[in-house]
Amino acid sequence: MISQSQSQLKGMITQSQLTEITGIKDLTTLSGLTEAINNTFIKYEINTPLRISHFLAQVMHESANFKFKKENLFYSAKGLRKIFGKYFLTEEMANGFAKKPSKIANKVYANRMGNGNEASGDGGKFIGRGYIQLTGRDNYTAFAKSSGIDAVNHPELLETIECAALSAGWFWNKTGLNAHADKDDVLTITKRINGGTHGLDDRKAKLIKIKTIIK
Numbered sequence: 001m002i003s004q005s006q007s008q009l010k011g012m013i014t015q016s017q018l019t020e021i022t023g024i025k026d027l028t029t030l031s032g033l034t035e036a037i038n039n040t041f042i043k044y045e046i047n048t049p050l051r052i053s054h055f056l057a058q059v060m061h062e063s064a065n066f067k068f069k070k071e072n073l074f075y076s077a078k079g080l081r082k083i084f085g086k087y088f089l090t091e092e093m094a095n096g097f098a099k100k101p102s103k104i105a106n107k108v109y110a111n112r113m114g115n116g117n118e119a120s121g122d123g124g125k126f127i128g129r130g131y132i133q134l135t136g137r138d139n140y141t142a143f144a145k146s147s148g149i150d151a152v153n154h155p156e157l158l159e160t161i162e163c164a165a166l167s168a169g170w171f172w173n174k175t176g177l178n179a180h181a182d183k184d185d186v187l188t189i190t191k192r193i194n195g196g197t198h199g200l201d202d203r204k205a206k207l208i209k210i211k212t213i214i215k
Contacts, residue, residue, distance in 0.1 A: 012038050013052060013214070020213055021056060022065055032161045033066060039162070040169035045178060049214045054181035054189055056214075057207035059168050061199050063131040069159040071128030071135070073101040084108050101127070114138030129158035130167035132193055143170050 015034045024030055037056075041047060046055050060066065075083065077094035087108050088094040097104050102124035109115050109123030113136025116122045128135040134143060137152070144151040147170065149163060157163045171193075172178070180188045186207055190200050 012041065013056075017213055021210055022060065024066065029161075033165075036162045036165035040165045043166070044169040044173040046169065046172065046181075048182070049211070050184060051178050051181040053207055053210040053214050054177070054184075054186065055168075055172060056210050057186070057203050058189060058193055059131045059165075060206050061203045062133060062168075062193065063164075066131065069129060069131065069161075069164040071105075071133050073104045073127065074099055075104060080104065109136065112136070114141065125155055127155075129155060130164040130171075132168040132171045134158060134167045134171060139171075142174070143167055146170055 013034065015030050018030060018034050018037070019025065024033070041052065041055075046052055063069065075098065077088075077091060077098040080088045080094040080097060081091065084104075088097065097107065102121075105127045106118050106121055106123035109126070110118040110120070113126070114122075115126060115137050122137050126135065126137045126140050134140060134151075140151045140155060140158075143149070147166060149157055149166070151157055151163070151167075158167050175192045177189050177192060180192070186204055187197070187200070190197055190203055
């Protein structure tokens with residue numbers, strides 16, 4: 001297990017620890033994921049047991065245990081009415097967008113987060129990507145400027161393991177979450193990432209488990 005002094009110096013997690021935390025057994029996936037996460041830890045000073053534990057708990061919830069790197073907007077008409085009701089006021093309108101993720105994103109993400117209007121296609125282009133789903137032209141632009149990765153012209157890069165982890169670290173750093181991790185404040189971290197408290201119980205459960213491994 002990572003001791004506090006070791007993690008403060010190295011900010012590292014081992015492949016075996018990641019296996020224990022995630023249950024992922026594919027060695028190729030684990031190797032790439034371990035390297036990407038460690039690079040992110042080093043770059044953004046996620047380098048104590050509390051910081052590492054909180055980061056992993058949040059990222060694992062957001063990505064369904066590192067399974068998803070892109071937002072899923074494959075909604076039925078009923079789902080659209082439930083989740084995005086203010087954009088789809090009638091069933092007829094929802095039917096025209098059902099199970100069309102890019103079209104849905106263009107509508108619900110139009111004219112915000114730096115995106116253009118619905119016709120611009122920005123919503124679909126800058127849909128949520130990475131292990132903490134980076135969304136909107138403004139976030140992609142800021143990440144690109146900070147990292148040197150051309151996420152604006154090639155947003156699909158955030159669907160690689162390396163950039164999915166790095167973009168999550170960038171967002172973590174941008175929103176000052178190390179300070180909240182130092183206070184063991186899972187509620188504030190969840191609100192900063194989610195905009196609310198969706199999935200809080202699962203995030204807490206993951207955090208408790210990870211803390212038994214990262215010490």
